[in-house]
Amino acid sequence: MRRKIIAGNWKMNLTLPEAKAIASGLKEKVSSQTAVEVMVFPSALHLHAVAEILSGSPVITGAQNAYPAVLTAMTGEICPAQLSDFGIKTILVGHSERRQFLGETSEICNEKIKFFLNSGVRVVYCIGETLAERESQNTFTVLKDQIKKGLFGIESAKFKDLVIAYEPVWAIGTGKVATPEQAEEAHAFVRKEIGALFVGADKVAESIQILYGGSVKPDNIASLLAKPNIDGGLVGGASQKLDSFLGLIK
Numbered sequence: 001m002r003r004k005i006i007a008g009n010w011k012m013n014l015t016l017p018e019a020k021a022i023a024s025g026l027k028e029k030v031s032s033q034t035a036v037e038v039m040v041f042p043s044a045l046h047l048h049a050v051a052e053i054l055s056g057s058p059v060i061t062g063a064q065n066a067y068p069a070v071l072t073a074m075t076g077e078i079c080p081a082q083l084s085d086f087g088i089k090t091i092l093v094g095h096s097e098r099r100q101f102l103g104e105t106s107e108i109c110n111e112k113i114k115f116f117l118n119s120g121v122r123v124v125y126c127i128g129e130t131l132a133e134r135e136s137q138n139t140f141t142v143l144k145d146q147i148k149k150g151l152f153g154i155e156s157a158k159f160k161d162l163v164i165a166y167e168p169v170w171a172i173g174t175g176k177v178a179t180p181e182q183a184e185e186a187h188a189f190v191r192k193e194i195g196a197l198f199v200g201a202d203k204v205a206e207s208i209q210i211l212y213g214g215s216v217k218p219d220n221i222a223s224l225l226a227k228p229n230i231d232g233g234l235v236g237g238a239s240q241k242l243d244s245f246l247g248l249i250k
C-alpha cells in the first residue's frame with residue numbers, strides 16, 4: 001500500500017515571515033495521526049528557519065535543489081552534506097522550471113539523483129511534457145525519455161528513496177489542471193516504464209509513489225487521488241497559503 005504524499009513547492013515565493021507562518025501552522029495541524037505524509041520545499045534561504053520550526057513534527061522539510069558533490073569549491077551552490085546540518089534529507093530534482101530556464105537536462109538529473117540517493121537523501125524526481133509536446137502527440141515519448149535518462153543505472157535497492165512527480169508543464173501555474181483521466185493515463189504509463197527499466201523492476205514500480213503536479217487545489221485533489229496510480233500531489237500556488245495547504249491535506 002503506497003502512502004499518499006502532499007508536498008508544497010514554494011519555489012521562489014514567500015518572504016521569510018510568510019514561510020515561517022505557514023510552517024508554524026503546519027506544525028500545529030499536522031500530527032502523527034495525519035493520514036498523508038506532508039512535505040514542504042522552501043527557498044534555500046528559508047530552509048534553516050523552516051526546518052527548525054518543523055523539527056519534532058512529521059512534516060518533512062526538503063530542498064528545491066542541490067549540487068551533486070561533497071563539500072568543495074563550487075560557488076553559489078549547496079550540497080547534501082550542508083543540508084544534513086539542518087536535518088534536510090529530501091531534495092527535488094528536475095522541476096520543469098529548472099529544465100526550461102536553467103538548462104537542467106535529464107542527464108544532469110541522473111547525476112544528481114544517483115549522487116543524492118548514494119548520500120542517503122530521498123529524491124522527488126519531476127518529469128512532464130510541455131503543451132507543444134502534448135499537442136504533437138509526444139507526451140509518452142517525452143516521459144519515457146525522462147524516465148530512461150533520469151533513472152539510468154539506479155540500483156533496485158535505491159528506489160525506496162525515490163518519488164516521481166508527474167507535472168505536465170502546461171498545467172503548472174496556469175489553473176489548467178489535467179483531468180483525473182489524463183493524469184491517471186500518464187501515471188500508469190510512468191509506472192509501466194519504471195517496471196521495464198531492469199529485470200525485477202516490476203516490484204519497485206508497484207511500490208514507488210507517483211505524485212501529480214499542476215494547478216492542484218483543495219477542490220480538485222480528491223478526484224485526482226481517487227485514481228489508482230496517483231499517490232499524492234506536488235503543489236505550487238495552493239501550498240503557499242496555510243488555509244489551502246491544510247485543505248489539501250484534509
Ligand code: 13P
Nearest residue numbers: 009172173214215236237
Ligand atoms: P502549481 O500548483 O502552482 O500549478 O505548481 C505546480 C508545481 O510546479 C509544483 O512543483
